[in-house]
Amino acid sequence: MKILITGGSGFIGSQFLRQHVQSNPDYEFFNLDKLTYASTPINEELHHYPNYQFAEIDLYDATLTTKAILDFAPDTIVHFAAETHVDRSTYDGRPFLHSNIEGTYNLLTAARDLWKDDLDGKRFHFISTDEIFGSITTGSFDENSPIQPRNIYSASKAAAHHLVLAFQNTYQLPVSISICSNNFGPFQNQEKFIPTVIESALAKKHIPIYGSGSNVRDWIYVEDHCSAIWEIITTPAFEGETFNVSAQNTYTNLEIAHKVLTLLSKKTGENAIDLIEHVEDRLGHDLRYALNPDKLLKQTNWRPHFSLEKGIRKKPLIFI
Secondary structure, eight states: OEEEEETTTSHHHHHHHHHHTTTOTTSEEEEEEOOOTTOOSHHHHHTTOTTEEEEEOOTTOHHHHHHHHHHHOOSEEEEOOOOOOHHHHHHOOHHHIIIIIIHHHHHHHHHHHHHTTOOTTOEEEEEEEGGGGOOOSSSOBOTTSOOOOOSHHHHHHHHHHHHHHHHHHHHOOOEEEEEEOEEEOTTOOTTSHHHHHHHHHHTTOOEEEETTSOOEEEEEEHHHHHHHHHHHHTOGGGTTOEEEEOOOEEEEHHHHHHHHHHHHHHHHSOOOGGGEEEEOOOTTOOOBOOBOOHHHHHHSSOOOOOOHHHHHHSTTSSOO
């Protein structure tokens, strides 16, 4: 089995490689990544494994993307690569259009050109996000909820999501999709919420909380997410299926900050709660996300292993 990973040097993609390269020596893994500001040191960790290789490629470059796909000839493509930070998309959305929409289109086209009519055992798996559904006041989104993105980042991911489904319908490309909630864990970029809370507290700086802090997010530890992806892509019967992936850890942003700071104080002996500073809310800030993972739980043996507290305690996230 040959698996091509896009964005394998990013936060979630690198964790997927950490979990599966060493434990699956009979599989070949090829990481395509353009090495942005959010990259992790995964290539330093895995370069000595004979079943791992890497190429620095921007998926926006259709020529290089197609050549890499045709040369490696993967059986499975797992598409993590994306620009993901909502605030960045608010200030400049064009990189999100390039990476998330055009990059996805180039990748899909390359997969179609490679596999043609030889589709047996092939899979294009797309990593989607709960943010494509917009905000929900109560309850949770299922896989058939209407897609109603409310910011440029989520709109670009929704467009990519639809492109995957369009290639499935138009060209019978064998696809699957996982829609995941907010991830946290080691190597997450410092501009994300939980790393921001930790880094600010350790530096004794103000910890910014948008608005009242009442916005609710559904959190999953990154290892649990990657285990779910593996379950989906290695199950032939899941071709054509979409699954929500959620550990159902729903908290307000203020609750998350308090939980993180309480755990951190046990290590440092210092109370950083007073460092919390409520700042002007972000533009178009969705109030609440929540996913219903019943389909995945009923059709697989996958179960999340990490509560929020257990995930935060795990080294090297917070060293508690």
